[in-house]
Amino acid sequence: MSKSNTILYLDGVSVSFDGFRAINNLSLVLDKGEMRAIIGPNGAGKTTMMDIVTGKTRPDEGEVFFDGQVDLTKHDEAEIAMMGIGRKFQKPTVFESHTIEENLMLALKGPRSIFPALFHRRSAAEARQIDDILGIIRLGDKRDQLAANLSHGQKQWLEIGMLLAQDPKLLLVDEPVAGMTDAETEETARLLKEIARDHSVIVVEHDMHFVRELGVKVTCLHEGSVLSEGTLDFVSADERVVEVYLGR
Numbered sequence: 001m002s003k004s005n006t007i008l009y010l011d012g013v014s015v016s017f018d019g020f021r022a023i024n025n026l027s028l029v030l031d032k033g034e035m036r037a038i039i040g041p042n043g044a045g046k047t048t049m050m051d052i053v054t055g056k057t058r059p060d061e062g063e064v065f066f067d068g069q070v071d072l073t074k075h076d077e078a079e080i081a082m083m084g085i086g087r088k089f090q091k092p093t094v095f096e097s098h099t100i101e102e103n104l105m106l107a108l109k110g111p112r113s114i115f116p117a118l119f120h121r122r123s124a125a126e127a128r129q130i131d132d133i134l135g136i137i138r139l140g141d142k143r144d145q146l147a148a149n150l151s152h153g154q155k156q157w158l159e160i161g162m163l164l165a166q167d168p169k170l171l172l173v174d175e176p177v178a179g180m181t182d183a184e185t186e187e188t189a190r191l192l193k194e195i196a197r198d199h200s201v202i203v204v205e206h207d208m209h210f211v212r213e214l215g216v217k218v219t220c221l222h223e224g225s226v227l228s229e230g231t232l233d234f235v236s237a238d239e240r241v242v243e244v245y246l247g248r
């Protein structure tokens with residue numbers, strides 16, 4: 001298969017931990033600009049797959065290509081982050097004692113430039129970028145509030161905004177709506193759909209109501225491989241998927 005229009009291309013990827021195959025001949029292709037939901041029961045290999053993409057885990061076998069031609073297996077975690085793969089873990093990690101705007105500024109400048117980020121005048125371009133992000137995450141009216149005062153959902157959106165500030169080509173988002181209210185879940189779907197207009201996104205998620213809201217292609221992993229792939233209706237009607245979910 002041609003890699004040219006893909007943002008992510010995994011082919012025949014396997015990884016074992018102490019002889020146990022956590023990822024087993026996994027092939028997964030994400031087109032440029034696509035948003036994909038990854039589902040699967042606990043232990044299916046979702047986290048390990050994200051670890052492979054971000055360079056945290058090196059595969060034993062297989063190809064992992066980013067943006068058509070970059071062989072990710074030849075790069076470490078820091079290099080891969082610099083190339084434009086942003087990852088959001090399940091738990092929000094924002095700087096609680098800084099304002100929302102400062103959090104975005106810190107993300108924009110990078111973690112090693114705290115003083116310039118907080119104390120120097122921001123350029124017009126930086127100010128515009130922060131305004132744009134605040135518009136997307138809809139926290140503009142709270143820009144001067146401490147992140148500590150945000151709700152759980154708002155912290156998740158701020159952290160997504162911080163990822164955007166780093167201008168990623170691909171965002172990996174791990175269970176963003178865990179612990180959210182229904183209204184926050186709906187707002188998160190809106191936010192990710194807006195981001196997906198000009199980014200490629202992978203969302204790992206257990207909440208099927210949320211996956212339905214996203215309305216994107218779904219890949220179901222099981223035992224480290226793709227079990228089923230297609231629309232949510234197709235995947236959720238697939239007997240093998242029903243079996244792995246109900247069989248546990």
Ligand code: ADP
Pocket residue numbers: 017018020021022040041042043044045046047048049
């Ligand atoms: P998921 O995120 O879908 O729940 P994981 O990728 O976390 O699944 O795990 C897949 C399988 O690999 C699980 O059986 C898990 O116990 C195993 N596994 C993951 N990481 C390690 C590790 N570092 N050492 C040993 N086993 C691991």
